[in-house]
Amino acid sequence: MKVEERKDILWALLWAGGLLIAGVWLVLFLNEPARERIQAAFFNTMLGALVAAVAALLLGWGTAHLLLAFERGGKRTAYMAGTFVLNLLRSIPQMIGMLVGYAIVTTLILRGTLPSPLVQIVFTSIITALFVFQEVVDLIRERVKHYEQLEFVNALLVCGVPPRVIINKEILLKNSLAHLVQKSVSLFGRAIFLLCSIDFIISVGLSTEVNLVNLPTTLGSMLANLDSKQDILVVGSVVTDPSMFGSLFFEHLQGVSVAFLIVYSLLCIHRIAGGMMERYRL
C-alpha cells in the first residue's frame, strides 16, 4: 500500500516524531522544574483525553444497546424517555456543560471527596465524555440499522444466533471496528481540545470556588500560566520585530512548547482520523 493511502499511519509517525523532537529540545534548553511541569501537564491531558474517549465509547455502547432493547422490546415510553435524555444532553453546549461539571468537581475536591489527582482526572474525563458520547450512540445505532437491512443478519437470526452476538460480534467487531476506532481517535482529539479550553477558561478566573490550584496540571492550565502567556505574547511581537524569532525557541520555551504541543497534537490527531476515514472509506 502506498504512503498516500496510509495517511493515518504517516500522521501518527509525524506526531510521535514531533513529540520526540520537542522532548529532546526541552531537555536541552528548558530548565528542569518547568520541563517537569510540562511533562506532567502533557501526561495529564493525554490521560484525561484517553479516559474521556474510552468512557464515551463505553457510554455510547451501553446507551445504544439500551435504546435498541427498548425499541425491540416494544417499550415505547422507555425508548422515548431515553431518546429525550440523549437529545437533551446533545442540546447543551459542550463548554457550558463542562463548566458546570467542573464546578461539581471543584465542590467535591473542596469537600475532600476527590483527594487523588488520578481520580480527579478520571472524574473530569467522565464529565467530558458525557457531552461527546452521543456521537458514539448515533454511530452504533446507524451501523446496526444498516446491517439489519442486510440478509446476513436475518440468516444469522434464523440460525438461532442471539441478537446481542450478532450486534457485538458480527456487526460491531467484524464490520464496524474501523468506524469505532476512527470515532475514538476523533473523540480523543475533541477531548484534548475541550479539556485544554476549559482549563484555560477556568484559569482566567471564573470564580473563586473553581480554581486551578485544586486541579491537576494540564496543558490548558499551563497555557494560562502567567509565564506562558508572556511567552505566547512574544509570538505576536515577532511579526513587528522578526529579530525576536530566534528567542522564541530558547528564552520563551515554556509557553511556546505548550502551545506547540496542543496545536500540533490536535492537528496530527485530526489528520489521523481523516486518514482513517480515507483508508477505510468510512
Add this chain to the structure above:
Amino acid sequence: MNQRRYDIQVQVRGRVLVDAQGVALAEEGITFLFGESGIGKSLVGKALFGLLDEGEYRVRVNGGSYRSYGSRPEVAGTRRNGFFMFQEPSSHLNPLQTVDEQLREGSLAEAHDPVAPVRELWKAEDAEALKGILPIYPKPYRPSGGEKQRILGGMAFAKMDAGAEQNLPGHGLFVFDEPTGSLDREARDRFLDRLFARYRRRKETILVITHDYGIIRYVQSSHRDLLSCMTFSELRLVGEVVQARAFEPQRFLQWLGNQQPYTLTSGKAALLRVESRLKVFGRVLRFAAETGEREETDLVVHAGEVVYLKAASGVGKTTVAKVVTGLQRAEHVRMEINGEPLGEATPRQRWQRDFWGKQMTMAFQQADEALNPRASVEETLRLLEAPALRDDEGVAGALGTLFDPEEIPRLRKRKVWQLSGGQKQRLNLLRAFALSTPLIILDEPLSALDFESIDRVLALVREAQRRSQAILLISHNEDIFDAIVPTESVYRLSQVVVPVDK
C-alpha cells in the same frame, strides 16, 4: 465444426483474477460453459469477446498480448457481428433510455423489426405486459430481473436476425452470460427454442455461460438434432488454476436418471402447515397440489419429507419462505409449526425464542448476502450453537461434507469475501444443515454450484431426510427437483387477485 482452444490469464494490479486453461470454443457451433459461480466464467467470456479494458486489466490469451488477440481479423469480425448479453441485466440496460429506444439503437436498428424477437420471449397471453414495458426507463425495480433478461435475449436475437437478413459474410460471436438465471423453466425453454431456431437458420458462434445443468436435459429431449453442433465443457478450480474440461452430457443425464426419489416414510406427523391464500405485499398467494387437477391446498411438510415448492419467476417464492420463517411480516397468514399456531401477529421475540435455530432454519437464496463477508469460514460455522462444531474436528467434518478434503485446511481461515460464489453457496448450505433442526428451508439451494457440488448437496438432503428432518425446497431448477421429489410432495405457488378478507 472447428474448435479453438484458449489459455486466458487476467490480472489486475498484479493479482491473478483468473488463469483458465484449455477453454474450448466451437466455431459456428454452440458451446455450453458450466462451472460454479465466481470461478471466472464471465471474465473468460468477456476476454474472448474482447471486452476487457487493457487500461484496467492485464490480459494474456494463449501467451500473447490482448491487443494482438483483439486485432486478429476473425476476432474483430465476430465481435462486430456478434453480441454480448451480460449476466447482470441491470448493468446492460441504460437507465436513461426507454426500453424501446434501446431496442432500436445502433446495429440493432438494422433488424427488420427489433421488437419482434423480444415479443417471442413473452407468452402470447402476456403480450400486453410487454407493451407496458417498452416505453419505460429501466429502473432497478421495473422491469423485473426476468423481464430484463428477456429484453436482453431479444436484443441478441435482433442482432442475429440483422446478420441473417443482410446475409453478412462471416459469423458473429454471441456470448450469453447466465441468460436464463432469472427465468422459470417455461421461459428458459422458450428462450432456448428461439436461440436454436436462429442457429438452424444461420450458423453463428454461440457461447452460453451457465450453471443450469438442466439445460442438458432439455437439449437432449427437444433439440437432439443439434447435439453434433454442441460442445459442453466445465470450468473447475484445480489449485490456483481454472481448468476447462469437456463435460459429457450423458454423465448428467445418467446421474439424473439414477437419482432415487425422496420418499416419505408413512405415518410421520405434519411439522409445518401453511394455509393457502396468505397475503403479503398486497398480494394473495395460493398453494396448489401438483397432482391431478392441481387443486388449491394447504402447504404441508411432514417430518422426514422433502417438499418442493415451485412457481414462475417473480411470484414470491422467497417471500413465502421468509413469511414461513417469521422474518417477513405477512398481512395475513395462518400456519402451524409442530402443532403450534402462528400468524401475522406472532411477535418476533416468539420466533426468536422458540423457533429460529431450534425448530427451523433456512439457507438463503443469495449466499453472497447471507454470509458475513468479514467472518472466516470457521467463524461462520462456530457461531452456531451446534455441539458438533465446537472443536476443530467437528468443523473439519462438517466442511468435508461439501468441500474436498485437500481444500479444507486453507479454506478454514479464509474470509467469506475471499471465497468464490460456489464456495459461499456451499458454506451457506452447510450452516443450515449443521444445526440439525427439524425443519430446513432451502431457497434455491443449487444456484451457483457445479455438478459435483449439486450431487453432494442432494446427498446431504437425503441424509437429513433419513434423520427425519423435513426439507422445504424452493427452486426454479425444475429439471432436477421434478425428477427426485415425488409429485405428491410438489406444490405450485401462484398469485390470486381476490383479497383474502373478502
